[in-house]
Amino acid sequence: xxxxxxxxxxxxxxxxxxxxxxxxxxxxxxxxxxxxxxxxxxxxxxxxxxxxxxxxxxxxxxxxxxxxxxxxxxxxxxxxxxxxxxxxxxxxxxxxxxxxxxxxxxxxxxxxxxxxxxxxxxxxxxxxxxxxxxxxxxxxxxxxxxxxxxxxxxxxxxxxxxxxxxxxxxxxxxxxxxxxxxxxxxxxxxxxxxxxxxxxxxxxxxxxxxxxxxxxxxxxxxxxxxxxxxxxxxxxxxxxxxxxxxxxxxxxxxxxxxxxxxxxxxxxxxxxxxxxxxxxxxxxxxxxxxxxxxxxxxxxxxxxxxxxxxxxxxxxxxxxxxxxxxxxxxxxxxxxxxxxxxxxxxxxxxxxxxxxxxxxxxxxxxxxxxxxxxxxxxxxxxxxxxxxxxxxxxxxxxxxxxxxxxxxxxxxxxxxxxxxxxxxxxxxxxxxxx
Numbered sequence: 001x002x003x004x005x006x007x008x009x010x011x012x013x014x015x016x017x018x019x020x021x022x023x024x025x026x027x028x029x030x031x032x033x034x035x036x037x038x039x040x041x042x043x044x045x046x047x048x049x050x051x052x053x054x055x056x057x058x059x060x061x062x063x064x065x066x067x068x069x070x071x072x073x074x075x076x077x078x079x080x081x082x083x084x085x086x087x088x089x090x091x092x093x094x095x096x097x098x099x100x101x102x103x104x105x106x107x108x109x110x111x112x113x114x115x116x117x118x119x120x121x122x123x124x125x126x127x128x129x130x131x132x133x134x135x136x137x138x139x140x141x142x143x144x145x146x147x148x149x150x151x152x153x154x155x156x157x158x159x160x161x162x163x164x165x166x167x168x169x170x171x172x173x174x175x176x177x178x179x180x181x182x183x184x185x186x187x188x189x190x191x192x193x194x195x196x197x198x199x200x201x202x203x204x205x206x207x208x209x210x211x212x213x214x215x216x217x218x219x220x221x222x223x224x225x226x227x228x229x230x231x232x233x234x235x236x237x238x239x240x241x242x243x244x245x246x247x248x249x250x251x252x253x254x255x256x257x258x259x260x261x262x263x264x265x266x267x268x269x270x271x272x273x274x275x276x277x278x279x280x281x282x283x284x285x286x287x288x289x290x291x292x293x294x295x296x297x298x299x300x301x302x303x304x305x306x307x308x309x310x311x312x313x314x315x316x317x318x319x320x321x322x323x324x325x326x327x328x329x330x331x332x333x334x335x336x337x338x339x340x341x342x343x344x345x346x347x348x349x350x351x352x353x354x355x356x357x358x359x360x361x362x363x364x365x366x367x368x369x370x371x372x373x374x375x376x377x378x379x380x381x382x383x384x385x386x387x388x389x390x391x392x393x394x395x396x397x398x399x400x401x402x403x404x405x406x407x408x409x410x411x412x413x414x415x416x417x418x419x420x421x422x423x424x425x426x427x428x429x430x431x432x433x434x
Contacts, residue, residue, distance in 0.1 A: 032060070032076070032084050039064035046106045048116035052141040055079055059118070066091055073120065075145075090120075090145045107136070108169030108179030108386075110198040115139030119151070119167040119181070134167070134183065136202060149203060151196075152183075167196070170229040171238030171385035173259040175418070175425065179386070182210065182227060182240065195240070195265060208265040210242075210257065230288035230297030231385045232256060233326035236416040236428045238385020241299050243283025252282030254301055258328050259385065261425065268329045277303035277316050290383050295414040295430050296322030297383050346427055347398075347419050353432035356410035361417070361431070365401045370421065373398075377420040378405060383413060395421075 034041025044061040051057065055078030065072035066089070075088035107119050117138045134152040137145065151167075167183040174180065178198030192209075199205035228241040237259030247253040254271040257263075273282035282303040291298045302317045346366040354361065369376075376398055378391040389408050397403055410433045419427040 030082050030084055032058075034062055034064070035066070036064040036069055046118070048106050048118060048139065049078070050075065050116065050118070050137070050139045051077060051143040052115050052139060053077070053079075055082075065089070088143075088145055105167055106169060107167045107181045108171070108198070109139075110136070110169075110179050110181060110196075110202055111138060111200055112178045112198060113139070119183070136167075151203070168227045170195070170227065170240050171259075172198075172381065172387050173229075173238045173240060173257075173385070174261055174263050175237050175259065175379070175381075177379065177387055177390050178205075180238075193242075195263065197263075208263055210240075211266045228286035228288040228299060229385060230290075230299075230322070231259075231381065231383055231416065232288075232297050232299065232322040233258060234296050234322070234324050234416065234430065235259075236379070236381055236385075236418045236425070237261075238381075239297075239326075241286055241288060243286055243301065245281035245283040245303075247283075250279045250281055250306055252277075252280070252284070252303060254283045254286070254299075256299070256326070258326060260328055266329075269326065271299075271301070271320060273303065274316070274318060277318075280304070280306045280310075280313060280316070288384065290322070290414060291319055292321070293414075294322075295383070295432075296324070297385075298322045347417075347429065349417060349429055349431050353434040356412065356433035358407060358409040360404045360406050362404045363402065365398055369395060369399050373421045375420075375422050379418045379420065380407065380410075381416045381418070383415070388415065 032042070040061075040063040042060050043063065046059050047056050048059065049056050050059070057078045058076040060074050060076075061071070062074060063071045065074065068091075070092040072089055072091035074086040075090070076082065076084070077087045105119055107117050109115060110117050115138070117136060119134060119136050121132060121134055132153070133150060136149040136151050137143075138147070138149070140147070167181040170180050170182050172179055173195065174197060176197070176199075180195060180198050182193065182195050184193050195208040195210055196202070197205040197208070229238050230241075231237065232239045232241075235258075239259050240257040241254065242257075243252065243254035245252040252273050255267045256269040256271070257265070258268045273280070280303045283301055284304050285302045287300040288297050289300075290296065291300070299320045299322070300317055301320065302315075304315045305313060348364050348366060349361050350364070351362075373395045376393045376395045378393055380388040380391075382388055388410065391405055391407075393405065412433050415431050415433060417429050417431060418425050
């Protein structure tokens with residue numbers, strides 16, 4: 001039996017615990033409300049600085065908006081006094097025109113201007129036939145929804161009544177300083193997955209078919225499957241991971257495509273469902289991150305449940321460890337197209353670890369810079385393969401052997417600095433920011 005003294009002690013303990021939690025709070029800065037019931041207001045949301053004013057902006061999707069109650073994408077510009085009135089409205093003129101599935105995606109900085117860009121889908125009836133479209137909107141200080149690039153068009157009859165409207169940003173998969181993206185084109189989810197390389201003129205850049213294998217599709221964008229990306233082998237290139245939880249009748253499957261200077265779209269690793277998750281949709285969701293802090297991005301894959309719910313299956317999430325042994329399996333080790341790293345040459349950075357306060361990184365050259373070197377560039381990527389900074393360096397400065405390069409402020413984590421001589425990567429080193 002609990003005595004009054006025991007009850008009082010318990011109450012004091014609970015008050016103390018609540019007091020600890022009460023010290024932390026995040027007040028509501030702004031509230032956004034849908035205009036109609038059952039509007040699925042906020043079904044999709046993303047953040048990006050689309051107008052280059054230094055404030056992150058909010059973009060969201062609603063199935064009902066305006067007097068005609070049709071679906072729309074709403075743009076809310078960030079500011080010190082951010083309000084709940086959309087600054088830009090991209091609305092359907094008839095049901096389903098603006099992306100009936102609410103699919104719009106931040107594709108990253110595909111044109112290298114320092115601003116995030118995004119992709120969404122449209123539908124329109126032309127000469128009595130309904131067509132699907134994919135448009136790219138480039139971030140700009142004069143952002144205008146009418147300023148868009150048509151990336152793809154397909155008749156509705158050829159796409160099974162739908163199209164993967166968005167494009168997933170996948171970091172810089174070929175290390176050229178532009179973010180790249182992946183999407184599906186048209187009438188076959190399993191054969192038309194594409195990587196579009198970023199560039200100044202996005203429609204003139206290379207489009208690479210993402211190859212899979214006949215028994216399963218490793219990149220099931222047709223089921224609105226998300227992808228993941230990161231530098232899984234620590235070579236400075238962003239790598240792509242995809243999955244198909246429908247493969248082999250609900251068993252599921254996943255795969256990895258390693259980034260490289262000249263990507264070829266061939267997968268480098270197949271990941272089968274572990275024996276503890278038979279027929280449980282392995283690959284339902286993916287996430288990438290350096291979970292153990294070893295400098296390699298790891299891949300988390302979920303297997304939540306079978307198609308017919310099993311009351312005795314608890315669900316699993318598996319983390320597959322990134323490592324330096326992951327290698328390109330589709331070309332010979334001595335690639336005649338690429339200039340090999342020079343023996344006896346290197347560039348070391350110190351101190352390592354170091355603070356990320358933007359004070360610069362000191363370096364020391366080991367070996368000799370080739371006499372014909374006229375152009376030298378340093379790139380800094382995070383563990384996700386995203387370009388943080390590109391720095392042009394005078395070749396003669398490097399020939400002095402030591403020096404300091406200016407760097408931006410960087411958050412704690414693992415980064416990869418790569419040296420490019422005459423456009424060819426010759427050296428990569430990891431640094432740790434603490």
